[in-house]
Each structure stands twice: as C-alpha cells, then as structure tokens.
Amino acid sequence: MARLRIGCVVMAAGNARRFGENKLAVQVQGKALFHRALEAVPAEQFDRTVVVSQYPEVLELAHRMGFVPVPNRHPDWGISHTISLGLGKLPEMDAALFQVADQPLLRRESVGSLVDFYREHPEHIAALGHDGVRGNPCLFPARLFPELLALQGDHGGNQVIRRHEEDLLLWEVPAPELTDVDTPQVLAQLRRDMAEE
Numbered sequence: 001m002a003r004l005r006i007g008c009v010v011m012a013a014g015n016a017r018r019f020g021e022n023k024l025a026v027q028v029q030g031k032a033l034f035h036r037a038l039e040a041v042p043a044e045q046f047d048r049t050v051v052v053s054q055y056p057e058v059l060e061l062a063h064r065m066g067f068v069p070v071p072n073r074h075p076d077w078g079i080s081h082t083i084s085l086g087l088g089k090l091p092e093m094d095a096a097l098f099q100v101a102d103q104p105l106l107r108r109e110s111v112g113s114l115v116d117f118y119r120e121h122p123e124h125i126a127a128l129g130h131d132g133v134r135g136n137p138c139l140f141p142a143r144l145f146p147e148l149l150a151l152q153g154d155h156g157g158n159q160v161i162r163r164h165e166e167d168l169l170l171w172e173v174p175a176p177e178l179t180d181v182d183t184p185q186v187l188a189q190l191r192r193d194m195a196e197e
Contacts, residue, residue: 050068070085087148125161127161
C-alpha cells in the first residue's frame with residue numbers, strides 16, 4: 001500500500017483577545033510559545049509543514065526551520081481563514097494535522113505517536129486526548145478537507161468533528177500536554193507548576 005502523504009498546519013495567527021497581548025511571544029522557561037510549538041513538530045513525519053501567522057518573527061523562524069511560512073494578513077477573519085490558508089499550501093495530501101501554537105508542554109514525541117496512530121486508522125479523525133476528552137492536535141483525512149474549507153469566521157475543526165463524532169479516535173497523553181495558554185492566569189499557573197517539578 002502506498003505511504004500516506006500527510007501535511008501539517010501550525011496555526012499561529014490568532015489575535016489572542018482573551019490574553020490581551022501577543023501571547024505567542026510570551027516566554028516559558030526561556031523560549032517563546034511559538035518557538036516551543038515549532039519544536040514540537042516532528043517534521044520527518046510530514047510531507048510538508050506550513051506555519052500560518054500574522055507575526056513576522058514566527059514566519060522567519062518557520063523559514064529557518066525548513067517549514068513553509070504562510071502570512072495571514074487577515075487574522076480578524078477568524079480561525080477558518082487560517083485553516084484555508086494552511087490547506088491551500090498542502091496540495092495532494094491524504095491527510096492534514098492541525099496544531100495550535102499555545103500548548104507549551106506539547107511533546108514532539110506525542111505528535112509523532114499521533115501520526116503513527118493515524119497511519120493505522122486512515123479513515124478516521126485522530127486527536128490527542130486525555131481520559132476521553134479531546135485536545136489538540138487533530139488529524140483529518142482528505143475526504144473532510146471540503147468541510148474544513150467551508151468553515152466560516154471563528155469556527156474551526158471542532159465543527160467538522162462534531163458532525164463526524166463516530167469517526168473520532170483519541171491517542172492518550174498526559175493532561176498537561178493539552179493545556180493551552182488562553183489567559184495570563186493559565187500561564188501563571190503553568191509557570192508555577194513547572195517551577196515545582
């Protein structure tokens with residue numbers, strides 16, 4: 001059987017309204033969130049990795065790391081626009097993984113294991129999860145690309161997954177890996193937890 005062609009979209013374009021500033025530039029243990037996100041990509045597992053962002057420093061790092069930088073000049077159009085920009089740079093893929101950029105404890109190994117798991121179940125949607133609760137990243141087969149491209153505004157892959165719950169498979173990881181830094185309070189707690197380890 002031919003090897004599946006899988007692409008990766010790192011979504012690093014949002015305005016982070018709840019956070020109040022560019023949270024992707026916030027440092028966690030000496031590294032910006034966006035830097036940690038790009039380091040969590042197991043590039044060798046993907047045929048192409050694209051990084052969608054409005055921030056020049058993110059696009060520059062993506063280029064340096066061998067990824068395809070995709071400028072998002074309209075982040076106010078919502079996550080659906082980021083998804084369509086990313087998919088537009090992944091021609092002829094059998095599947096695409098979507099990774100957010102604000103999970104500082106996400107491990108490269110976990111993303112790689114998710115891709116391996118998906119290759120065994122290519123008709124499904126696969127996502128990282130903990131105790132039956134879905135998190136990110138999520139991997140979608142190409143048959144669902146039209147539904148992803150039809151999303152509007154600030155609606156993301158959740159809408160597509162809800163229509164295909166029976167197709168969803170989860171790969172179990174520790175809960176901290178799924179923590180996304182949506183507010184300064186979450187970031188402060190995360191830093192405290194990491195300092196205590």
